[in-house]
Amino acid sequence: MLPLIKRYPVVVVTLIVLLATLGMLGTGWGQLAQLVASAFALGLAVHLGWGMAKDIARGHWGIDVLAFTAILATVVVGEYLAALIICLMLSGGEALEDYAQMRATKSLSSLLERVPVWAHRVEADGTIHDVRVAELMVADAVLVRPGEILPVDGVLLDPEGSFDESSLTGESMPVYKIAGESLLSGAVNGARAITLRASATAADSQYSRIVELVTEAAASRAPVVRLADRYAVPFTMLAYVIAGAAWWASGDPVRFAEVLVVATPCPLLIAAPVAFMGGMSRAARTGVIVKDGGTLERLAAVKSVAFDKTGTLTQGIPQLRSIHPVEGMGEEELLSLVAAAEQYSSHVLAASIVAAASDRSLAISAVRDASEVATHGVSALVGKRRVLVGKPAWIKSHVPDVRHYELASGESSVYVAVDGHFAGVLVLADALRPDAAETLWQLRSMGIQDLLMLTGDQQATADHIAGELGLTRVRAECMPEDKVNFVRGLTRRPVMMVGDGVNDAPVLAASEVGVAMGARGSTAASQSADVVIMTERISQAAQAVRIGKDTVHIAVQSIWLGIVLSVLLMLVAATGVLPAILGALSQEIVDLLTIFNALRALKGTQKFEVRPGSHSQGREAVAPGVNRPAE
Known part of the structure; x- marks a missing residue:
């Protein structure tokens, strides 16, 4: 309860004042009830009016001006209970909109854990201490374990290493480095731990420069105007016209307040946030x-x-596309031999080859006398057969009968020799x-x-x-x-x-x-x-x-539902048959109808269309581990 009070104090205080006012009326303290309710409503109106004045000074005319006028009018004519109900609707709508934003952004916390925060610094005596990335200095030795992100720019100290730089350069194929070559922060280390010597601090490294560019780009993006504000001026002017006409025709200022009570734009304030919250929840489920x-x-x-x-x-991961064995050797035999030789390699292509063999349920034999020549290939004894796997030039330096295979754009190749003879080519590519x-x-x-x-x-x-x-x-x-x-x-x-x-x-x-x-x-x-x-x-x-289009359609539909019902109530109130307190309660019914319609955004009104001949399903895909609500 305490967090709720801290986050939405105006809603809680408005409820307390409303209950206290009703209690005072029940005990015969009518004048005190009117004084307390009117003072609170005027205080909230002043707060609302201050923000409204600043918005108008900036050239932004919102629907708050109508709510401000309605509170003042109901207090002036003595309809203080109606004023409190208006205050409750306004503060509740703002709290609901804030909750929708909070609920959406809270779900992101599990996704934002990849940024390097800690680093393994190698001290002069060889011990390893975990320190914050910001504490690393130029010339510090840093251990980067398999699969970890390089925390700073540096120089490779180990004989060789394999790195995934796709998040930095967009290139899907792994990059191989040897001792003395430069490394970029943000790259992902391969299957073996490496040590680098920092050539820049975290603040001056590649990752930080890109993040800085992100900040500049984000700051230059113009803010989005609330959907409901587009209807503010015409709705406000229409309400004033009807209220003024009712006052002029009857000669009673109370009639002006009665019309503005049912014109309070809570449907406009609430409909869009509720629909957007439903749309965001619907999107999150998928x-x-x-x-x-x-x-x-x-x-x-x-x-x-x-x-x-x-x-x-x-997909960002190289996959086996085709196998081209020499005559006398089958595709599965060649793949099995290569997978056996590559199974202990840190090469990213090696992992894809081993995975392809496993997917085909091929036997991957144990090997003896395996060795890897940095940036060139692997040599291994598979059973009694010597298998060489690697770049074409390296294979050609060991066997004379290599035949060149023409690659298409985006493809990579692995050449194979078995027992001193060319055995074939495996072609890999980053598949769609x-x-x-x-x-x-x-x-x-x-x-x-x-x-x-x-x-x-x-x-x-x-x-x-x-x-x-x-x-x-x-x-x-x-x-x-x-x-x-x-x-x-x-x-x-x-x-x-x-x-x-x-x-x-x-x-x-x-x-x-x-x-x-x-x-x-x-x-x-x-x-x-x-x-x-x-x-x-x-x-x-x-x-x-599609969810965005559906959500906005429902939000606009809900806003128009609220506007039409409010206009009908205004016309009824203009005749004098709808007292202010009943008008405020009627407006609550309009709010409920508007909210129920806006909540349709949780399910939506449009199916996700499927291309003719596609294998996709017509229903929305649900994220793993997310339960679909009952329909």
């Missing part, structure tokens, strides 16, 4: 976290969508996500035709992926700044950008809607994005747009 209600409004209006390539349209094409179809079906790809990868690879997806607009070899400048130059707005890496964080912040593939994406990308996809399904980006 594994999509939308950070605020304004994002849903911008999603509904998206005109252009830009995608990163690596880890977004593609299974639902990438479906996602583009979904977006086009919603009227979004301006689809493009921005990537730091090479032009040939980018063109190959774009060709598979039918994308005609491609910008390759982009640095983070290039992506930001390109998105800012797009004319069809709002723009939605979908990415997953640190290098995507600046452009996510610069777009009207930034969508981060948060399941494997970086903290910087998740923090700068407006939408975080918690699953590995890029189709959730299209689903987010």
Whole structure:
């Protein structure tokens, strides 16, 4: 109860004053009840009026002006109970909107844990101490364990190492470094622990520079005006016209207050937040976290969508695409031998090969006399057969009969020799996500035709992926700044950008809607994005747009429902047959009807359409571990 009081003091105090007023009326202290209620309502009106005056001075005319007038009018004519009910509706609506924002952002905490906070510093005597990344100094030796993020820029001290720099450069293939080569903070270490010597502090490292760019881009983005405020001026003017006409026709100022009581714009204040909260909850159930209600409004209006390539349209992990054995050797035999030789390698391609053999239930034999030549390949004795796996030049230096295999754009190859003879080639590639094409179809079906790809990868690879997806607009070899400048130059707005890496964080912040593939994406990308996809399904980006459109449709529908009912009540009140207290209670009924309609956003009104011939299901996909509510 105490946290509730601290967070929503106005709501709690209004309830206490209302109950106290009713209690005083029940004991015959009518004048004291009127004094307490009127003083409280006027105090709240002054607070509301101060904020309203500042908004008007900034050129922003909101619907608060009507609520302010209604409180003053009811107090002046002695309808203090109606004034308290208006105060309760107003404060409750603001609390509900705040709760919706808090509920949405709280779900993100589990996604924002990737940023390096601690580092393993190697002291002069060889001991290892865990220190905060900010405490690292230039020339410090730092141990980075397998799978950990490099905390600072540095130089490799070990003979060799493998690193995933896809979150920095957009390149999906692993990068191999030897002693003395530079390492970038934000890269992910491979399967073996390495030691680096810091060449910069955390504040001056690559990761921090990208985060700084994110901050600048986010600060330049214009705020979104509340949906309800678009209806503020016409609704307010209509209410004043009806109230003024009722006063003029009857000659009774009470009639003016009675009309304004039912004109109090609580449906306008409450409908949009409730619908947006429902839309955000609906999105969260499908594994999509939308950070605020304004994002849903911008999603509904998206005109252009830009995608990163690596880890977004593609899976970001090299996969075995084809096997090309020499005559006399079968595909499964070749794959089994290579998987056996590669099973102890730290090479990222090796992990993909072993996984492919396991998926085919092939036997992976134990090996003897295995060794790895840094950046070249692996030699291992598999049973009684000597197997060499590696780059074509290295294999050719050991066997004379190597035959060259022509690769397509985006492919990588592993050459194999067995017992001194060329045995074949394994081809790997960063495959498209299974639902990438479906996602583009979904977006086009919603009227979004301006689809493009921005990537730091090479032009040939980018063109190959774009060709598979039918994308005609491609910008390759982009640095983070290039992506930001390109998105800012797009004319069809709002723009939605979908990415997953640190290098995507600046452009996510610069777009009207930034969508981060948060399941494997970086903290910087998740923090700068407006939408975080918690699953590995890029189709959730299209689903987010559909939920945004659905939510805004329901919110606008709810607002109009409230407006129409309020206008009908105003016309009734103008005749004098609806006392102020009954009018306030009638307005509560309008609020309930508006809220119930807005809550339809929890389920939505539109099914997620499926492309003819697609294997996708018509129902919304639910995130793992999330229960679907009863229907």
